[in-house]
Amino acid sequence: MTNSLTLRGMANVSFWADNLKAAKEWYTKLLGVEPYFQSPNPEDPAYIEYRIGDFQDELGIINRKYAPQAAKMTGPGGATLYWHVDDVAGMLDKVKELGATEYEPLTVRGVDWITASVVDPFGNIIGLIHSPHYKEIWNAIPKA
The missing domain is CATH 3.10.180.10 (2,3-Dihydroxybiphenyl 1,2-Dioxygenase, domain 1)
Structure with missing residues (x-):
């Protein structure tokens, strides 16, 4: 790996959801796979992550209560x-x-x-x- 100051590729994109259990159900239906990582546990996750696509890109979904204040706006x-x-x-x-x-x-x-x-x-x-x-x-x- 080089030590250059450049963007080398998308490592993770994170979305927010008020109801992580509902988000997990919805995204699992959409993507056709279960999340490979759930923290702190699968029963009550604060964060879930999928690896999807040709390059196994990471899609993370975080409980909105952990969002920075600016990300807690209403609407997309x-x-x-x-x-x-x-x-x-x-x-x-x-x-x-x-x-x-x-x-x-x-x-x-x-x-x-x-x-x-x-x-x-x-x-x-x-x-x-x-x-x-x-x-x-x-x-x-x-x-x-």
Whole structure:
């Protein structure tokens, strides 16, 4: 590992939820996997974490009572992290069926670029994107 002063990649994205048990149930349905880490315990977690996607990115969900004061605002806010999906329209339908509300409609941004975003039942924005850049990077990685 180098010791450079640069952003090297997303290590973790954290969302907030008032009801972590409900968030765990919702995200487990959406992602199709159980969280691999729960603290302090699975029965009453303050934090849960999933590893998902091609690069096993970490999605953490934290009980909102631990949020910094500025993050305790009402309504969605903050940055939108876009997750690459092969079928934005299909995934948009899926998350809406699970109870998310549309934040940004399905938008064609150019050849092979499509985005949309939703707000989960806990107030977090989930961005969806079909990105040819993501596919280029994935295809360039040697596979065993």
